Amino acid sequence: METVWFLLVAFMLVGYVVLDGFDLGAGIAHLFVARTNEERRMVLRAIGPVWDGNEVWLLAAGGTLFYAFPLLYASSFSGFYLPLNIVLWLLIVRGIGIEFRMHVDNGVWRDFFDGLFSIGSLLLTIFFGAALGNVIRGVPLTPDHYFFEPLWTDFRPGANPGVLDWYTFLAGIVALVALTVHGANYLAAKTNGDLERRSRATARGLWPLLAVLTVVSCVATLFVRPPLTKNYTEHPIGFLIPVAIAASLLVMFLSLRSGNDRRAFLSSCGYLVGMLGGAAYALYPSLLPSSNPVFGDITIYNAAAGSYSLKYGVIWWSIGMIIAIGYFVLVYRMFRGKVTLQTGEHGY
């Protein structure tokens, strides 16, 4: 049952990164791919009806984590106290950046909220990447499974690391590039004209960097945390994951060259699923490794809620998520195709 919930939490987090990832990426690219007011409105139109629903995946993932693995939720959220609170502030800033821009017809007002949207998206992405980096690298757990990390202590990952060291910073940069490409692919698929062209050019220009960073981050991970290869060597079927990542990158490259934006977007979805799936495969059954070898990791076994909760939770949780995915299919179908700037519709 613990393993089932591990998969469900991983599913929620991957869903969040793939879905909210493209609107975060659109936000990062916002200021430089969209230059005129019309183009910026088009960016907001492209993500407007869906960004809020995408963000719900983060909330639902947090709730699922809380319900299934209370100890992990309690330990990691309090241990990452500062970065998590900063993430919450950034989520607020970014949300109003998207939604308040349209309300006043004034250039200064619009620029202000464009800036909030873009800077908020950029910093959030770096923080999310660094968070994943922290989980992979491990944190200084004490015997009662708690820890507290300052923002930065020194830049070398050791037994008592901070939230930001060179490894987690690298993870943040990988996330930044990956989601920018992802968002640019989405915008290219959803828009027209200069905006479409610049978005595609952004994705093309960043592709080589993404490919290099992917390799560098894998090597760095082996260096920082050698035991992570254990699941791969014991169950070599896992090596299909890096193959899938490489294949996604290759398909993305070919699609970008031929200008097939939809396929490029789907391949960046595949890339993100592969990267996160690879990390989850390596971690299992750990949830939060300990950077200090004396004390054990937080695993699915010592963090799980009681068996009644887990057993019955699967039933209603699955029903709820199937319905929720149904809404998503409906909404995305409703707003499929390129966006236009017709007047007479709501905002942006």
Add this chain to the structure above:
Amino acid sequence: MGLAPLIVVLKTIALRNGNQTYNNAARFWMKIFGINFVLGVVTGIPMEFQFGTNWARFSQMTGGVIGQGLVMEGVFSFFLESAFLGLFLFGEKRLSQLAHWWSGFMVFVGSWLSGFFIIVTDAWMQHPVAFTRLPDGSYQVSSFLGLLLNPWALIQYAHNMSGAVITGSFVMAAIGAFYLLNERSQEYGRIFLRVGVIAGFIFSALQIFPTGDLHGRYMAKHQPITTAAMEGLFRTEQGAPIVLLGQPDVEHQRIDNPIAVNKVLSFLIYGTTEAQVQGLNAFPKEDWPTNIPLLFFSYHIMAGLGTIFIAVMTLGVLFLWRNRLFTTRWLLWVIMLCLPFPYIANTAGWLTAEVGRQPWLVYGLMRTTVGFSSNVSAGNGMFTLLGFMGLYALLAIFFLFLVHREIEHGPGTQPNVEAQPITLAGD
């Protein structure tokens, strides 16, 4: 949450009569709902995470129970709400009239479901049911339905949602009164007043009876210490009086300058004027709520304002029935000036519930002093508290500015704000 059903009412009338005015009225409130929703989303997200950041020990011990309400809220209501809000706000031109009505209705259902799951969570902290303790001391659900059907949750939910509709209807009526007094957008002003006053009357009545009455009695049964502190009853009494006004002096255990009505408290709780009501002296001091004056005043502000609401709305309905509401300027003034009070009453009500639960985090099971994140230093706590205060102050300014703008702009104009210059005259 309170505005959503009122928008559904407006959309329903528009759908049945094919009346464009009601559609415009609904669209006007949709815009205000949209601004509220954004702020609700961005300030609501932190709460889901603050259980973990600031109340780690509590989360670790109770996650198997508390987590259920929170994850059900995400899975069953936030997805629903966000998906249909997107359709509702952006899809008016793409959807049929009926489908648009339906998406508005689903937003209403989503927001009310979300309220339910949060209340279930809070109700478990007030009145823990349907749980077992595991060997490591943590709690887990023992009955899925038992948790959802906690009697405390059902009563608290009814009381809370009724409070939300009161807020929505007072705001709607107040804006209507503002338009009539201002002699602009009068057609809409009358619609807002009619819907606001009727809904406000119904729910102000429901707020006191049966929901408030049931809540009070249930509380007296299960949290008698809280009831005693709320009412300022320091000593156990036969035929206990109800204190309408006064200042609790905890040190000398008495109410200063009391205005009290004899025997009413006994009657309200037990239905007979002679019943004995336990005072604070019947309980050990370490179980008393930690801030008795705050609790006393929160409760009295809530109950006092609730009484005023029913008076104002009864007058409103009477004058509406006699066809004089729209021309009675003094009453329009009263309705308009009531706008902030439901917000205050709701806040005071929540303070009553949460301050009243102290010193417990989970009533009778876990003290507040053991639930916090002991690995987070006070300096870090202060840092983030100040950050949130600053950010929320900014949000409040934006909120007031944007809602004010919509009200100035008025209903019935083109929905595309961007194309419209700021106008002061709506008609």
